[in-house]
Amino acid sequence: MNVGESINRGKTLLQLRRPADAERELRGVLAVEPQQGMAQCLLALALIQQGRAGEAVAVAQEAVRLAPDHWYSHYVAGQVYYRANLADHAIAAAQASLAADPGQAAVWELLARGHMLKGQWRQMADAARRGLAIDPEVPDLVSLLSLAHTKLGEAEPARAAAAHALRLDPESATAHLVSGRAALAFGDPKAAVDSFREVLRLDPGFGSARDLLVTALKQRNPLQQTLSKLRRRYRGGWRLVFLLPVAPPLIAVFVLVALLHWAAWVSESVTVLRLARAKATRLLFEGAEARVALACCALVAGGTAVLGLGIALGLEAVGTAGVAVMALVTAVQEATHTGSPRGRKTLYGWTGLLVATIAVAVIAGAPVVALVSVYAELGTIWVAAGVRRFFLDHSAAEG
Template sequence: MVKVDESLQRARALLQLGRPAGAERELRGVLAVEPQHDMAHCLLALALVHQGKGLEAIAAAQEAVRLVPEHWYPHYVAGQVYYRLRLPNQAAAAAEASLAHSPEQASTWELLARAHMLKGQWRQMADAARRGLAIDPQVSDLVSLLSMAHTRLGEAEPARAAAAHALQLNPESATAHLASGRAALAFGDPRAAADSFREVLRLDPGFGPAKDLLVTALKQRNPLQRILSNLRRRYRGGWRLVFLLPVAPPLIAVFVLIALMHWAAWVSEAVTVLRLARAKATRLLFEGAEARVAMACCALAVAGAGVLVLGIALGLEAVGTAGVAVMALITAVQEATHTGSPRGRKVLYGWAGLLVVAIAAAVIAGAPVVALLGVYAGLGTIWVAAGVRRFFLDHNTAEV
């Protein structure tokens, strides 16, 4: 028994030191002697999930629950495993099972709040965080989660107040700085947000999302980029207006305005990214692909303007219109680049390729009508992309 206890202590220490493989070896040794040891199965589940061994971790957690179903901790560990594997429904169910046995555990309320965060259930996330804080009001991470829930709900003052309180409780918490940065970014202070995300990366250099958020904050410091991005988000759903066209043809002007607004925002995005990618202080924040896409879009703008001027100078309507179509390709390229689904991205890059072929054919055939259709199709990619994203999102959800 003494050796088993010592092995468990070593396994806990190894987990705290970030050495899950060593912890797994210790725990395998314990289970070889006592295969029904519930705590060993719990710790083994944590060691396995930290190594990316998802199925084995689930099996170990379920075995711990089977051995002592009346105890809160195995259910809590199972919830942690599911949460790390991004299985929010199972994580929430395990957290609720744990709370049914021991509702006074603040850590389990935090787990439940995080599970609701994965599900995008912001009100439930806030409620779970408050329940945990009622038990222990000094838990910085719970206050941070409450702030992030308020941010997602659009509640500016509670979000800022909770973030400030989290930082007061633990100034060295990466989660607290993340909550503060998210609130600042959401409610119009990109400079403060950038400072917060830099602090997150200082405290936790391996936290990838903080880099993306920092890049977003740096972009939003550009007033034009901020205005255009806000307008673009507001009118992304404008495709629904198409159903009113038969009774209100003037709405075509609204569609054109929305498309031009998106195009201007994407041009601003390309210029901003290229500027940040070339600056010494921020160049390391951008992967090569981001900088290359930004450069390609800037090149499309310059090339398109050049072809337009050439067409006007030569009196060739097809060439001039093709120049506008080349500039419109910026929307197609940016929409493809910013599509998360790999298959959706391939479809949109294929769409952009078809537009290039159509533009070239219009110039060769001297067909300004075809070039003009290329302009409309390029600018209208915002609605094509919305449909592609929706299709692949629904398809992926069905597979899961």
């Protein structure tokens, strides 16, 4: 076996996105020369590209052991950690690589990405600048700098960096993505839509671009823009609960916050349903997302009908139950938009309990019970926040 040729074939197969074939080639090299450091590095990359994070980490650590003073082994280990979503390890590996050779722009890019995973935007921007000082023509580094500025709320530097990235590589999906993110963050949803569509043209499998395109399409809706501004303004309203003992009228603020969230969820449901049915945008939505939007619109329509029936018949419990049915939109949407599977299951259980409460109120003719369910449904925004925080903290502790 010619080891050099086999390693070159492994590199080529990785570039062609054939990691399984690259793995076979590289394992053949290591069967002959187990201490071949470059083969270990490339094998680690082949494994992580196949989603086998545990094996990739072990191989990367062996590569570092074989060449502890070489920048590339630490760089590969950092790439593996980054793709395995291990931000602290990725940052440490990048720093070790830079200690061996600070003149590698690719390592500064890795360091910037590691800080990105942790939401350390200022450090991310600094790392990107250091990399660009070495090689100012790297589009991905410029894109990372633009994203960092966007997250820091620095509009002009973000737009300038995004434009620079597009000049360097007009066919870069990443450059168009950060351009769209800057436009969306700084109040230009129309330009953001154009950028995200270009991303999907260049790379149809770019999932985050699809989600951002949907967000940008929604933000073009004037009602959605107004509600979003109001919701951001009152985002910290829950802290006012500590003032209620000395200022009970503040309960009106909580009611306002809850109603704003409900109105925003209804608006989002209508917008998603409209986009899901339009020929130009229907492919942007998964079936589940469209079904949830349809269900929420049905809750509003059905609740309105039940409210009207209660008024017509003079049945207070039925009329209040109609309001409760409409208020279920908040509970359903908060559950649907919870990322943790266990948190989502918990909130769906909470929603089921609320539905049962409405049914009991109607059967028992108890308007007070129905009214309490309305308050509980609108207040789900705070229940959901607590559930998300609990499961996030629990996951972090287990990790």
